Amino acid sequence: MVIQNIFVVGAGLMGSGIAQNAITSGYTVTLNDQRQEALDRAKAGIEKALARDVEKGRMTAEDRDAALARLSLDATLEGARKADLVIEAIIEELAAKQAVFTALEEVCPPDTIFASNTSSISLTALGSATKRPSQVVGMHFFSPVPRMKLCEVIFGLLTTQEVLAAVKEVATKMGKTIIQADDKPGFIVNRALLPMLNEACVVVGSYIGSVEEMDNGMKLGCNHPMGPLELADMIGLDILLNVMLVLAEEYGEKYRPSLTLRKMVTAGFLGRKSGAGFYIYENGKKMGVNPVLTHFQSLAR
Numbered sequence: 270m271v272i273q274n275i276f277v278v279g280a281g282l283m284g285s286g287i288a289q290n291a292i293t294s295g296y297t298v299t300l301n302d303q304r305q306e307a308l309d310r311a312k313a314g315i316e317k318a319l320a321r322d323v324e325k326g327r328m329t330a331e332d333r334d335a336a337l338a339r340l341s342l343d344a345t346l347e348g349a350r351k352a353d354l355v356i357e358a359i360i361e362e363l364a365a366k367q368a369v370f371t372a373l374e375e376v377c378p379p380d381t382i383f384a385s386n387t388s389s390i391s392l393t394a395l396g397s398a399t400k401r402p403s404q405v406v407g408m409h410f411f412s413p414v415p416r417m418k419l420c421e422v423i424f425g426l427l428t429t430q431e432v433l434a435a436v437k438e439v440a441t442k443m444g445k446t447i448i449q450a451d452d453k454p455g456f457i458v459n460r461a462l463l464p465m466l467n468e469a470c471v472v473v474g475s476y477i478g479s480v481e482e483m484d485n486g487m488k489l490g491c492n493h494p495m496g497p498l499e500l501a502d503m504i505g506l507d508i509l510l511n512v513m514l515v516l517a518e519e520y521g522e523k524y525r526p527s528l529t530l531r532k533m534v535t536a537g538f539l540g541r542k543s544g545a546g547f548y549i550y551e552n553g554k555k556m557g558v559n560p561v562l563t564h565f566q567s568l569a570r
């Protein structure tokens with residue numbers, strides 16, 4: 270099956286990265302979001318990133334213009350009428366994702382493949398909301414999508430080999446190395462990574478070490494390029510919490526989201542995207558540890 274037109278649902282951190290990566294790999298992309306503001310921000314971000322690529326000599330101005338000409342924005346689902354492949358990247362909630370697939374069922378041609386960028390939700394459960402469960406598959410990209418080399422491809426109980434082959438070809442053309450996972454919450458990477466990030470929240474919340482000590486510990490002691498709390502802020506603390514809830518439901522107590530993580534999300538500290546998480550950000554630049562955390566830690570020391 271030949272894929273040329275991709276419809277990306279959700280123009281946040283992941284959807285905009287997937288769209289950018291796909292247009293620079295030759296695909297025609299319609300980027301959808303229910304909020305016009307998210308679409309405008311995604312387009313401006315993609316233009317800025319490609320301008321930087323041209324500036325640094327990683328791309329010619331002609332290739333940049335050709336890539337941008339392959340991108341359209343759509344606040345409705347109309348653009349999905351011609352889609353060969355849908356890649357859904359909205360919030361990490363089963364009901365919301367199922368609702369998107371159910372709505373797309375009415376718009377897309379019968380052979381359109383429905384992929385989800387979910388971090389933890391069952392592809393079999395997503396497929397059950399459609400009349401095409403054999404064409405539902407996971408394409409789990411990592412952030413920032415244009416730079417991260419991995420795509421985890423996940424098969425639901427009914428996903429066919431043809432569909433797996435088609436999405437692997439797309440991911441390969443987008444420059445990714447593929448690992449293939451069965452449909453079990455967390456798949457391969459997040460099953461191991463997210464409990465580690467959650468445990469870093471426990472360390473800080475239990476006053477064992479400060480935010481910076483936790484991050485320096487893993488950077489300098491384990492050679493991680495980013496500290497776990499910096500990474501948690503980049504992923505989004507709301508996303509991390511929702512994934513941990515899915516893991517906890519399936520695997521039990523060991524995966525219970527830390528109280529600190531839950532409190533941070535409740536207080537509106539969602540990480541980089543909200544301007545504050547474990548750290549404070551101004552214009553995307555890390556300014557220092559969130560004073561809320563230094564305050565409660567100083568009480569404990």
Ligand SMILES: NC(=O)c1ccc[n+]([C@@H]2O[C@H](COP(=O)([O-])OP(=O)(O)OC[C@H]3O[C@@H](n4cnc5c(N)ncnc54)[C@H](O)[C@@H]3O)[C@@H](O)[C@H]2O)c1
Binds near residue numbers: 301357387
């Ligand atoms: N953040 C990460 O590092 C990361 C990594 C891999 C996978 N994921 C997964 O990717 C998905 C998106 O994560 P994100 O970090 O980009 O989230 P985000 O919060 O940055 O963006 C989500 C976007 O979806 C839009 N949206 C919500 N409901 C919608 C709907 N019904 N129709 C259209 N648009 C809708 C929102 O307006 C928002 O712009 C999640 O499933 C997440 O688990 C995230």
